[in-house]
Amino acid sequence: MRCPICADEYPWPDDPVISLFDEENDAYQLVDVSTATPEKQADLARRGYRECPNPSGDTPQHYLPATYVDYLAPLVIGLVGAPASGKTHLLTAMIRQAYMGGLRAHRITTAALDFRRHADFRSRYIDRFEKGDALPGTETGVVEAADILLLRGPGGERPVTFFDVAGEDLQSTAALNRSSRFLVGANAVIFVYAPEDPLETKEAAAPTENRSFDLAVERLQGRPAGTDRLPVTVAVTKSDRLRYVAPADRWLRRGDEHMVDATRIRAESRDVFSYLHHIGAGASLGPFETFKRCTLHFVSASGGDAIPVGGRGNLDKHFARGVRPIRVLEPLVSILAMTGMITGPEASKVGLP
Structure with missing residues (x-):
């Protein structure tokens, strides 16, 4: 198998x-479960981990859930x-909505595969987000995954690992x-x-470079498997700023969809493509032009902009009206x-197409 963290x-x-992780001593402890009953073995495995050997020796020590390979790829x-x-x-917002049953319309349920990782993600991000606090970059x-979920649905049971790394790292050209x-x-x-704020983009700007997109597309193209089977989406975030701007306005009014309709998804993709082309963001259309399977979506994680707490000079921001995710599950x-x-x-x- 390929480790998602070190890629070995x-x-x-x-x-x-x-x-097994010992919370009191903040350390992993090796445990032989061979003498336990099958029920206990299964329970311990569901809560346990296996250390990745990282054959290349180029990544800090890391662990994967002990049941990581017990499901579909x-x-x-x-x-x-x-x-x-x-x-x-x-x-x-996406993981929060999935946990709130947002995928049930598609007969998919959501659970944590890595209990500790998800608990950390919830305390650091979801809890703060639900309180209306803007999240830090x-x-x-x-190098670690943000969260590892277990999705169960018509297509079987499958671990889903999410990576969210700094934009500065995605734009880095450092080989190491x-x-x-x-x-x-x-x-x-x-x-x-x-x-950008739609008031500042009334007219198409000069085409600009999207270095994070460009570098990622080139690296993905350079893989042995190429781009033939890699599905991608382009999500236009902060689309609440476009709530009165066509064509985003009609998609935002629809809210979450409850069925898969390829024609509708193609129509939204066409509108997103037109919008990005119109504002001069053609460089951000690279994924659509490169990958054989691609969709494009208007989404808003919070439903509005955060404002500084206690004055403009304060770096802390808060969503004064709370958070109202819009279409975040569509990608x-x-x-x-x-x-x-x-x-x-x-x-x-x-x-x-």
């Missing part, structure tokens, strides 16, 4: 020794976008930059683009349709 391939061990989804594009807010140098290594093993990508639904987690005739056509 190695044979997954089948011995009865797993690592893991789905690794990376978020790609410039600094301050809203990747963290989008991922937080991702720190540079992060480890933070963007998830691109080696990603089998789906969500490209995140944030529009994920498209990915799940394109990877077979959501099944059916319509799902099989998602992302195709």
